[in-house]
Amino acid sequence: xxxxxxxxxxxxxxSIKNDVEKGSPVLVFDTSLLQQQANLPTQFLWPHEDLTCIxxxxxxxxxxxxxxxxxxxxxxxxLAALQIRAACSTHGFFQVINHGxxxxxxxxxxxxxxxxxxxxxxxxxxxxxxPGSVWGYSAAHADxxxxxxxxxxxxxFGYSHDNSLExxxxxxxxSALGEDFEEAGWVYQKYCEAMRNLSLVIxxxxxxxxxxxxxxxxxxxxxxxxxxxxxSYPPCKEAGLTLGTGPHCDPNSLTILHQDQVGxxxxxxxxxxxxxxxxxxxxxxxxxxxxxxxxxxxxxSCLHRAVVNKEKVRRSLVYFxxxxxxxxxxxxxxxxxxxxxxxxxxxxxxxxxxxxQKHYRAxxxxxxxxxxxxxxxxxxxx
Numbered sequence: 143x144x145x146x147x148x149x150x151x152x153x154x155x156x157s158i159k160n161d162v163e164k165g166s167p168v169l170v171f172d173t174s175l176l177q178q179q180a181n182l183p184t185q186f187l188w189p190h191e192d193l194t195c196i197x198x199x200x201x202x203x204x205x206x207x208x209x210x211x212x213x214x215x216x217x218x219x220x221l222a223a224l225q226i227r228a229a230c231s232t233h234g235f236f237q238v239i240n241h242g243x244x245x246x247x248x249x250x251x252x253x254x255x256x257x258x259x260x261x262x263x264x265x266x267x268x269x270x271x272x273p274g275s276v277w278g279y280s281a282a283h284a285d286x287x288x289x290x291x292x293x294x295x296x297x298x299f300g301y302s303h304d305n306s307l308e309x310x311x312x313x314x315x316x317s318a319l320g321e322d323f324e325e326a327g328w329v330y331q332k333y334c335e336a337m338r339n340l341s342l343v344i345x346x347x348x349x350x351x352x353x354x355x356x357x358x359x360x361x362x363x364x365x366x367x368x369x370x371x372x373x374s375y376p377p378c379k380e381a382g383l384t385l386g387t388g389p390h391c392d393p394n395s396l397t398i399l400h401q402d403q404v405g406x407x408x409x410x411x412x413x414x415x416x417x418x419x420x421x422x423x424x425x426x427x428x429x430x431x432x433x434x435x436x437x438x439x440x441x442x443s444c445l446h447r448a449v450v451n452k453e454k455v456r457r458s459l460v461y462f463x464x465x466x467x468x469x470x471x472x473x474x475x476x477x478x479x480x481x482x483x484x485x486x487x488x489x490x491x492x493x494x495x496x497x498x499q500k501h502y503r504a505x506x507x508x509x510x511x512x513x514x515x516x517x518x519x520x521x522x523x524x
Contacts, residue, residue: 171281171295172263173376185291186282186384192290192447193382201409201416203229205424209240211343223351230351233411234391234429234444237418238344241425243336248400251333251459254326258297259374259457269318271298274499276369277314287503293384293450298371301334301461303364311370334370337398337461341368344396344427352437354476359436362465363395366491369464375406375448375456386448386456390504392430393494393512396463397444399426404456410445431509432464432494435486438473445506467492486513 176183206225210218229236258266271278271285277299282291299314311334315327345359375386386406401407407418407426418426428444450456465471472488486509497512498504 171284173378182378182380182383185284185289186293188290188383188385188388192385192388199414199416200419201235201411203236205237205239205421206347207240208238208242208343211347212240212242219347219350223347226347227351230348230429230441232442233409234434234442235409235411235418235446236427237421237424238340238427239421239424241340241343243340243425244332245423247329247332247336248459250329251400252402252457254323254329255297255372255374255457255459257326258323258372259295266295266297269297276300276495276499278318290388291384292387292448293375293378294386294448295374295376296371298369299330301331301338301368301370303338303366303368330370333459334368334461337370337463338368340398340425341396341461341463344398348433348437348441352440352477354474358474358476362436362469362471363463366463366465367467369394369462371460371462373448373458373460375450377453377455378450379452381450381452384450386450387446389445389447389506391443391445391506391508392428392462393432393498393504393508394430394462394464394491395432395436397426397428397430398461398463399428399458401426401458402456404451404454406449406451406456407458408447408449415447430462431512432471432491434509435489436471436473438477438482439485440477443509464495465491467495487516489516 204225206222207218208222209215211222226236266279266281269279271280273285278297280286280296280298282294283296284291299311302310309327309331311331312324312327315323315330319326342360342364345363346356349356349359373386378384389410399407401418401420403420403422405417405420408415409418409428410416428446429441431443434441434443448456468490470488470490473484478484489512493516494512497515498508501515502508502511
């Protein structure tokens with residue numbers, strides 16, 4: 143942490159608990175105390191350029207209907223692929239409806255998310271994220287950063303796409319949170335399984351839209367390890383000075399999100415920020431940096447952010463789709479016709495994950511900076 147860290151932990155409105163193992167202070171993101179302060183702590187202030195154009199305009203792209211895909215309707219599949227190609231070539235974002243995910247599972251996942259975030263801070267901190275890990279509870283990501291803190295809490299856990307393994311989500315909830323959360327573990331196990339299946343459908347449509355072999359991307363992802371994250375964005379009376387999530391592109395391959403009805407997600411499209419109106423029947427899908435590399439830049443990693451509400455809490459369920467960590471990632475030969483130049487070097491997902499967890503805070507230029515870092519690291523080791 144930088145020099146602002148001492149300011150952060152000494153402010154009276156921010157509770158401090160000692161890390162029993164490490165002995166280091168840990169921020170407790172207690173918004174009931176933060177809201178009583180006359181001014182927003184400086185650690186939560188974002189630069190003017192990141193806050194500009196908080197918008198009322200909405201993205202008007204029609205959602206991609208997956209009903210034809212499940213019914214084997216070739217004309218509908220072609221239409222869906224064309225929609226995806228148009229969206230991903232410009233801003234890397236689309237929504238899907240008739241996706242086949244049971245609405246009762248979605249509702250249950252939201253209910254258990256609410257139950258978790260409504261726990262006392264002391265209980266949430268029993269599963270706090272350890273340094274270098276992507277699993278567990280994080281309060282404003284203050285364990286990683288000391289400025290431009292996001293006004294949010296997160297709870298993250300992994301899911302293996304390999305169906306032959308034990309039910310890892312159920313086991314994590316029981317071991318980390320206890321028997322009281324066994325039902326939540328079952329719900330999130332089902333939710334993650336549904337997301338895995340949906341991600342493979344989306345990957346197949348991406349393959350069709352790009353004109354590559356239908357099994358190419360599936361082989362990379364069907365045994366991958368994805369990350370499930372629950373986000374909570376508390377209300378903030380000075381919402382115009384902070385962000386729930388700053389402008390960035392996701393480093394993973396695909397992100398599949400279901401948001402509640404409060405709203406706050408914005409994407410950068412057509413040279414301006416556009417709000418994404420919540421739809422309970424739709425999943426939000428955006429392209430991440432890894433997939434942009436896998437298609438040699440044909441599809442754009444989606445630049446997006448989350449604004450906070452002055453009066454209402456906003457919550458969302460996010461599933462980050464990633465390939466198996468040891469797979470060599472490169473575009474398929476089908477996309478490299480006519481001696482097309484490679485835009486990004488070969489890499490493993492574990493390399494990019496390390497870069498974003500230990501060396502770089504994800505933003506709009508993560509992939510380009512990662513490519514430079516990777517090449518310089520290889521040159522140094524030679």
